[in-house]
Amino acid sequence: MNSNDTTTRKHVRRSTLIAGLAVAVAVTLPLGLTAPAQATTDGTAGGATAGAVAQRTVSGRSSDDVTRVADFYGAYIDARLDAENGRLATELRGFYVRADHLAEIARWEELNQADGILRAQNVPLKWTVKGTGTAGQVGVTLTWGQSATTRLVVDLDRDHKITHIGTPGTGGN
Template sequence: MNSNTTTRTHVRRTVLIAGLVAAVALPTGLMASARATTGGATAGAVAQRTVSGRSADDLTRVADFYGAYIDARLDAEDGGLAAELRKFYVRADYLGEVAKWEEANQADGILRAQNVPLKWTVKENGTAGQVALTLTWGQAVTTRLVVDLDRNHKITHIGTPGAGGN
């Protein structure tokens, strides 16, 4: 790997991390600004939402990935970010399997669909190294997936609950 490639890789990672930080920090800053403007009172009876996570946690890792990946896919102008997210969160040897699945099914192998869901939910699966994912497409149409991770929190498999290989 030459120094030019190394520099580009470093810049891509730096931009990716900065984008993820901004995605988390911006809503927090807006909420703080809104509280300051209203003297700390919330408008109406709307409860404030919070999101938290831990860097060495499979649940947080999958939630971070799918949140960023779905946002990147919705931004039709930037297909490069979705590809970079795949490289960062999905183990390299599994990316080949994803590509094979995509070719056979003519759909996105991460979302297991041709379009992008309206919302997603991630929850513990009760099994170490596995996370349950529900993608909601509209009018209660959902897809349930199981995401397997290695001990470095990299995705090693995406499949349906109860299917072999999970």
């Protein structure tokens, strides 16, 4: 056997090994990781239909303070955006907020001429809710524009009802 045959066999084995590995990787990885995105002139990506959106998942538990506050703020903001749905915003307040704090919110609104849940006269573009590390307390960040945000601290009782909404560090409304 000459060295040319040996070199050719090594090359064929190496090529076969590389091809086999490429197929194995392509089969085990999700399609999105193996196929490059290709932009088209109609704004879709490589054969995707217009309007196709990556799947998202949102989960929660009714016994979790963060979930309860996120559910409340999401529904409340939606109700406020629907100008004809003022009654729903009031009903949401009654469901999520303890009655004694509703009176506090009404006083704050009278004094500040703004919505006591959002601490503003308008509705935010987006919101973020996360735990603070303290039991019964949740942080809310409302985003109004490029960089304008309002940070709130929401306290809850054992029944997951809101007992206080205030700004961080002030201990009050």
